[in-house]
Amino acid sequence: MINLETPKKFRMLVEQAHQVAREIFRPNSRRYDLAEHEYPKELDMLGALLDGMNAGGGSEGAGAAGVRRDKLDSDGNRNGSNMSTALGAMELCWGDVGFLLTMPRQGLGNSAIASVASDEQLKRFEGRWAAMAITEPHCGSDSAAIRTTATLDGDHYVLNGDKIFVTSGERADLVVVWATLDRHAGRAAIKSFVVEKGTPGFELVRLEHKLGIRASDTAQFALRDCRVPKENLLGEPTINVEKGFAGVMQTFDNTRPLVAAMGVGLARACLDETRRILGEAGVEVDYDRPALVQSAAVAEMLRMEADYEAARLLTLQAAWMADNRKPNSLQASMAKAKAGRSCVDIALKCVELCGSVGYGESELLEKWARDAKILDIFEGTQQIQLLIVARRLLGKTSSELH
Amino acid sequence: MSLTSNAMGLGLRALNRLAGLPLVDKLGLRRTTERAMYTGARVGFRAAGAVGRSFKATQTLLKPARLAGAPSRSLFDLTPDDDQVMLREAVLSYAQEQLRPAAAAADAATSAPDELLTAAAELGIAQLGIPESLGGAGAQRNAVTNVLIAEAMAQGDLSLAVACLAPSAVSNALVLWGNPEQQATYLPAFAGEHTPGAALAILEPQPLFDPLALRARARAVGGGFVLDGVKSLVPRAASAELFIIAAELEGRGPALFLVESSSAGLSIEAEPAMGLRAASTARVHLQGVQLPATALIADADAQVYRDCLNLGRLGWCALSVGTAQAALDYVIPYVNERTAFGEPISHRQSVAFAVANIGIELEGMRLTTLRAASRAEQGLAFSQQTAVARRLCIEKGVQIGSDAVQLLGGHGFVKEHPVERWYRDLRAAGVVEGVLLV
Numbered sequence: 001m002i003n004l005e006t007p008k009k010f011r012m013l014v015e016q017a018h019q020v021a022r023e024i025f026r027p028n029s030r031r032y033d034l035a036e037h038e039y040p041k042e043l044d045m046l047g048a049l050l051d052g053m054n055a056g057g058g059s060e061g062a063g064a065a066g067v068r069r070d071k072l073d074s075d076g077n078r079n080g081s082n083m084s085t086a087l088g089a090m091e092l093c094w095g096d097v098g099f100l101l102t103m104p105r106q107g108l109g110n111s112a113i114a115s116v117a118s119d120e121q122l123k124r125f126e127g128r129w130a131a132m133a134i135t136e137p138h139c140g141s142d143s144a145a146i147r148t149t150a151t152l153d154g155d156h157y158v159l160n161g162d163k164i165f166v167t168s169g170e171r172a173d174l175v176v177v178w179a180t181l182d183r184h185a186g187r188a189a190i191k192s193f194v195v196e197k198g199t200p201g202f203e204l205v206r207l208e209h210k211l212g213i214r215a216s217d218t219a220q221f222a223l224r225d226c227r228v229p230k231e232n233l234l235g236e237p238t239i240n241v242e243k244g245f246a247g248v249m250q251t252f253d254n255t256r257p258l259v260a261a262m263g264v265g266l267a268r269a270c271l272d273e274t275r276r277i278l279g280e281a282g283v284e285v286d287y288d289r290p291a292l293v294q295s296a297a298v299a300e301m302l303r304m305e306a307d308y309e310a311a312r313l314l315t316l317q318a319a320w321m322a323d324n325r326k327p328n329s330l331q332a333s334m335a336k337a338k339a340g341r342s343c344v345d346i347a348l349k350c351v352e353l354c355g356s357v358g359y360g361e362s363e364l365l366e367k368w369a370r371d372a373k374i375l376d377i378f379e380g381t382q383q384i385q386l387l388i389v390a391r392r393l394l395g396k397t398s399s400e401l402h
Numbered sequence: 403m404s405l406t407s408n409a410m411g412l413g414l415r416a417l418n419r420l421a422g423l424p425l426v427d428k429l430g431l432r433r434t435t436e437r438a439m440y441t442g443a444r445v446g447f448r449a450a451g452a453v454g455r456s457f458k459a460t461q462t463l464l465k466p467a468r469l470a471g472a473p474s475r476s477l478f479d480l481t482p483d484d485d486q487v488m489l490r491e492a493v494l495s496y497a498q499e500q501l502r503p504a505a506a507a508a509d510a511a512t513s514a515p516d517e518l519l520t521a522a523a524e525l526g527i528a529q530l531g532i533p534e535s536l537g538g539a540g541a542q543r544n545a546v547t548n549v550l551i552a553e554a555m556a557q558g559d560l561s562l563a564v565a566c567l568a569p570s571a572v573s574n575a576l577v578l579w580g581n582p583e584q585q586a587t588y589l590p591a592f593a594g595e596h597t598p599g600a601a602l603a604i605l606e607p608q609p610l611f612d613p614l615a616l617r618a619r620a621r622a623v624g625g626g627f628v629l630d631g632v633k634s635l636v637p638r639a640a641s642a643e644l645f646i647i648a649a650e651l652e653g654r655g656p657a658l659f660l661v662e663s664s665s666a667g668l669s670i671e672a673e674p675a676m677g678l679r680a681a682s683t684a685r686v687h688l689q690g691v692q693l694p695a696t697a698l699i700a701d702a703d704a705q706v707y708r709d710c711l712n713l714g715r716l717g718w719c720a721l722s723v724g725t726a727q728a729a730l731d732y733v734i735p736y737v738n739e740r741t742a743f744g745e746p747i748s749h750r751q752s753v754a755f756a757v758a759n760i761g762i763e764l765e766g767m768r769l770t771t772l773r774a775a776s777r778a779e780q781g782l783a784f785s786q787q788t789a790v791a792r793r794l795c796i797e798k799g800v801q802i803g804s805d806a807v808q809l810l811g812g813h814g815f816v817k818e819h820p821v822e823r824w825y826r827d828l829r830a831a832g833v834v835e836g837v838l839l840v
Contacts, residue, residue, distance in 0.1 A: 001473075001479055001483055002480060002481070002483075002486075002546050002776050003475035003478060003776050004478060005776075005782075007478050009476070009477075079477050079478050083478065287786045287788070287789035288614065288785055290610070290612055291793065293610050302789060302790070303797065305790050306790045306794040306797070307766075307794070309766075309770050309773075309791075309794070310763070310769065310770055313766065313773060314766055314769065316478060317480060317769060334761065334765055337758075337762055338762050383751075386759070389758035389762060390748075390755060390758040391754075393761045394748045394754060394757060395738070401748065401749055401754050
């Protein structure tokens with residue numbers, strides 16, 4: 001039976017996440033936006049709380065972990081951990097995107113491990129905070145072009161290269177590093193390796209100063225003859241041209257709806273706040289009356305709410321499909337594309353509608369407008385998502401349409 | 403026929419004379435004169451409403467027959483149930499096999515062929531919305547099913563879908579809000595074999611039309627009502643036997659009235675437009691139309707009127723979704739087959755991204771529409787969700803229509819391809835209120 005309301009069984013989780021966002025994230029937002037690179041220690045306690053929630057069952061997680069696809073326990077419809085994770089992320093990012101990104105043990109590396117690690121690795125890396133290192137100075141979206149090399153030497157791989165834009169790179173215990181076993185073998189040779197902090201030859205070069213999400217640290221690393229135990233390779237060690245990139249890219253199918261959810265949460269924060277501020281100025285939306293006979297501000301609000309709702313439902317659709325083991329690559333990219341561009345558009349428009357109140361640092365709207373932009377860039381830019389969607393719809397390969 | 407050709411003949415003679423007069427330019431009359439000439443030639447004359455059957459109550463109901471509310475649901479679910487899948491497939495094949503091939507000719511003729519309308523009636527869609535106690539086949543409230551049906555039908559052709567679905571807006575309204583007497587008088591006809599032509603008329607010919615501030619007026623006179631006003635873009639009005647007409651009831655606010663087409667003072671004037679042509683749109687003029695007290699629906703309840711508006715808007719959303727889907731399905735093979743500079747044009751990002759964006763926005767339109775409809779049938783508030791879906795469908799629907807023509811280039815602009823018709827029809831969703839009711 002078609003129903004697009006938030007499932008009843010997750011309403012408690014949503015409420016809890018909302019309280020965390022309201023009581024812990026929001027009151028600290030401005031402080032760590034101003035004090036970039038300072039560790040938000042308020043999050044430590046919260047990390048422990050989330051660990052507890054995650055341990056309490058796969059379907060109750062609120063953060064960025066647990067995107068491994070659960071087994072269907074019945075033939076029927078399932079609302080599982082992909083949906084609860086998306087709903088949790090929406091609420092937490094209604095509070096602060098930067099804090100969600102720097103939640104202890106909720107890094108993208110954790111998602112990668114949860115998605116593709118063996119049972120032995122899962123156990124060995126349990127409880128550790130894992131960041132993800134893909135991007136290099138000369139390549140971003142074209143992740144098949146990475147130059148960091150991994151060479152097998154006895155029981156170790158020797159890693160050499162440079163990695164930038166590593167979210168939580170300084171704070172995490174582990175970094176999942178993408179490297180190629182053979183630079184001439186293309187995508188199939190790219191593997192991911194779990195590198196422990198403190199491994200000789202693995203060096204933090206610097207932290208970036210950013211437009212937004214300043215509570216989250218973004219690190220650059222140098223790998224110089226860095227020796228990693230060979231059992232730290234995630235997935236198959238062989239170069240399998242048939243399977244190609246699938247192993248490492250699988251993570252993205254699972255994390256795209258999550259990043260879309262972040263954009264949805266941020267967009268709602270902007271809309272809620274703008275509705276409040278405009279309400280004080282005497283502007284109310286009458287949903288039954290045509291926008292054209294109301295004020296221009298109302299018409300803008302309606303347009304933004306429409307984009308917000310489309311992004312939100314696309315995100316829930318992608319998560320729902322993952323929960324029900326339906327292939328969702330197309331829908332995941334649709335959600336990421338729509339949420340990424342909509343949250344930027346909405347955040348910037350809300351600042352405009354609220355005037356200097358929106359632009360000034362006394363409110364958080366200007367911060368959200370700065371935070372929003374990264375959501376249309378990382379985990380696949382707008383343009384990459386459009387390419388993926390277009391290829392799927394048109395039935396084109398990446399060599400035909402690029 | 404002779405009347406129109408005479409009118410046109412007179413008009414041409416007059417035009418010929420007027421056109422040469424310097425006085426016309428001096429007085430600044432040329433534009434108005436030209437427009438008056440055009441309208442006169444195009445629209446022709448007003449006719450009385452269709453003389454239909456006489457509606458009489460054939461049974462006595464003690465209480466109104468309503469469909470049961472759909473059960474509330476606890477899980478998020480995008481899977482239609484088995485009945486919905488079956489119905490959608492039936493309607494989709496009807497749309498693709500019968501509506502699509504007939505669409506261009508119906509557009510040119512500004513009318514839908516009778517055999518198509520009969521075939522549509524045989525699908526039994528109207529009966530699904532009528533309770534079993536009144537001879538229908540409906541058991542529970544089914545706004546989502548109605549959305550799926552409208553969407554599937556519009557994949558064949560939007561205008562023909564409007565022509566087919568318009569009568570069920572009237573029967574749906576009677577099921578939702580009619581009193582026992584109104585139901586017993588009118589609904590059995592809709593459940594029968596020869597369903598009457600009927601239309602739900604809310605729109606008026608005003609810029610910035612606001613359905614909550616109607617110009618049509620109803621005055622309470624001697625135990626009944628007297629109706630005055632003009633309704634715009636009413637589908638198949640000339641052959642309708644029954645209307646539901648929205649008018650401002652003095653002192654009470656906007657309300658819905660049952661008006662039989664044979665009423666004195668009611669006249670129909672063809673109103674062909676940019677699109678919706680197969681639905682034979684017309685203006686309905688009401689001059690001192692006298693109605694019995696029983697004509698008023700739901701005692702002018704304000705919430706009923708707003709629900710009626712919103713259920714109509716969801717119908718237009720569903721039509722937009724179906725038409726946009728048709729456009730997407732049409733442009734994909736075209737851009738893959740069309741070559742330029744030695745390769746398919748779909749290998750260019752500017753083309754490929756336009757297709758991707760159609761896909762993305764279409765999916766958003768579909769999901770927002772389904773959510774509002776699902777809330778409506780579960781008895782939850784759905785006004786905000788409808789406004790959001792409508793906004794999206796109006797804006798993105800028109801963009802998709804425009805992009806579809808653009809992707810075909812000059813070929814999109816000529817009538818050899820259906821995209822120019824979708825371009826015209828998709829604009830209607832932002833203009834029309836009422837007409838449908840899911």
